Amino acid sequence: MASLNDRLRSIVQGTRPSAVPVVSPDAAIGHHAAFSHQPSAFSPFGPDRILAAAETLGGTVIERPNGVVIIVDREYRADDVHGRQRIGDLIETIRDGQDAMQTMARAWPSAKGMGGVGTGGSKDPPLLFLDLETTGLFGGAGTQAFVVGCAAIDGESIRVRQFLLPGFEHERAVLAEVAAWAGAHGALVTYNGRTFDVPLIETRYLFHRVPCPLDGVPHLDLLHAARRLWRGRPTAAGPDPDESSCSLSVLEKHLAGLHRVGDVPGFEIPSRYFQFVRDGDARPLEAVLEHNRLDLISLAAVMARAITLIAEGPRVTTNPHECFGLARLYERSGAIENAEASLLRSIDLAQRIGAEPEVHADALRRLAWVRRRTGRPHEAAEAWRALAALPRCPAGFRRDAMEALAIFHEHRSRDLGTARSLVLDVLKDGPLGRRRDAAEHRLRRLERKIAVREQGGLVAALDASLEVSN
Structure with missing residues (x-):
């Protein structure tokens, strides 16, 4: 039957x-x-x-x-x-x-x-x-x-x-x-x-x-x-x-x-x-x-x-998830320019929709990685800043963004005060294990650098005052 x-x-x-x-x-x-x-x-x-x-x-x-x-x-x-x-x-x-x-x-x-x-x-x-x-x-x-x-x-x-x-x-x-x-x-x-x-x-x-x-x-x-x-x-x-x-x-x-x-x-x-x-x-x-x-x-x-x-690229899709997936495929194949264009399209679509915080955050983070790997640290920092400021950004993603920005300001822009503030914000989020140890180590190193810079400034000011008095 x-x-x-x-x-x-x-x-x-x-x-x-x-x-x-x-x-x-x-x-x-x-x-x-x-x-x-x-x-x-x-x-x-x-x-x-x-x-x-x-x-x-x-x-x-x-x-x-x-x-x-x-x-x-x-x-x-x-x-x-x-x-x-x-x-x-x-x-x-x-x-x-x-x-x-x-x-x-x-x-x-x-x-x-x-x-x-x-x-x-x-x-x-x-x-x-x-x-x-x-x-x-x-x-x-x-x-x-x-x-x-x-x-x-x-x-x-x-x-x-x-x-x-x-x-x-x-x-x-x-x-x-x-x-x-x-x-x-x-x-x-x-x-x-x-x-x-x-x-x-x-x-x-x-x-x-x-x-x-x-x-x-x-x-x-x-x-x-x-x-x-x-x-x-x-x-x-x-x-x-x-x-x-x-x-x-x-x-x-x-x-x-x-x-x-x-x-x-x-x-x-x-x-x-x-x-x-x-x-x-x-x-x-x-x-x-x-x-x-x-x-x-x-x-x-x-x-x-x-x-x-x-073949057609990100312009043929209006779905931020699909656009983000296309970027990952391009990146795996070595087509970095196409990957970056797809990530930017995914970010744009996610902003328009306004209801896709996960894919928006994912795309910003991967965009920052792509730019950093291709030797563009200042452009990567822009993506990290956008990720850190993103409403409803997952806590782990925001922590990654602040850590990356702390590294950028310490080693690239030499803005030690901003780097120290970012590390303190990371520690406030309560990271565990190695991440906390790394953040505390970075904080101590930054404080030493800041102290040396301040001490150097005091010495220079003292020398200048001595020259004036003479």
Whole structure:
């Protein structure tokens, strides 16, 4: 009996399919062809049930000497929409994003060599978007990927190919098909792939003692860029307690306006596959494959938004949090001028809104650091002063600003009295541990310097009076 989620999904999808089914040209076995696979202890159902599963999922069956693979192909055409994003617009943005990809490659060395590769041009292999559905949620040697979801730009559409494991004994065949398909593509794009997807699939190739096709391939994990750009944004209204997180399902709401209806929860996905292995009924996997396809298209949408921000700069956003995140990304990639421009834009937006003291303070503090590291202490001091005077400034940030200003006045402007007053203000805030020891040490040093200066002034005055008397 179909669950409520499955019935809701069938109603929604019945009005407008999310993608166009595509028959794979290299799928040599049709739904009614015979093949030599025999049931095993791991997969008790035979070829008829595998063919029926492929037909249920709108896929095809490929038999190889080492097993059987169910392949499901879908095509997202240029005029299709993903939330409020048109697929054709995503494709155009990614194709024109070579410079932005180079910026991300400088920020994350694992993506080195990515800029100019895989943007869908005639000379370069297309990017490979990868997402796995696995038998466990935490990885480990016993966890297998039963769906390897891949997507790539193909002309004016995004082609999604999903490799489904019909039984545990067919894993070697699935890995061989994935290797063949990945070999025709370029750089890899994932979401949390460096931590989960890629190590897991590398482990499976290692288990079967076959080379992994992803070794040495430039790899951009968009989770890191997403955390730079969108972590800490204001929480959206709604009951979801994780609405301010950087999970892909949350970002697709904010960036693409996609609200999934009847989506299968992630924790439920492994149990659906285990049930399929036991009874051969593939209907519960329809929702799993749709979940995987949406993840892949959302991955492209997140990448397109990141490319737009990096390429166009802070002028394309009116969100101080997003602008601040863009500055952090620029700073990590070494684009200091762009980082400073983004910080100034974030400060300006926060001042206009008037309700973002945290991001305002963060931007001022990072602006001061950037200016100090680039050898502009007087400009850095301006940012520290603005931070110290900021209403509702967090106490820790104000203490950092006063300490930095005390150092500036002691060593740069030589205004020892102002430096001493700032140190006393720091001590009034009650710092603990090393910070208090450092402040007290600085205060003693300043008092010695002030005493020496005053003593020098007295000596000079005495000499002047003696000269007058003579």
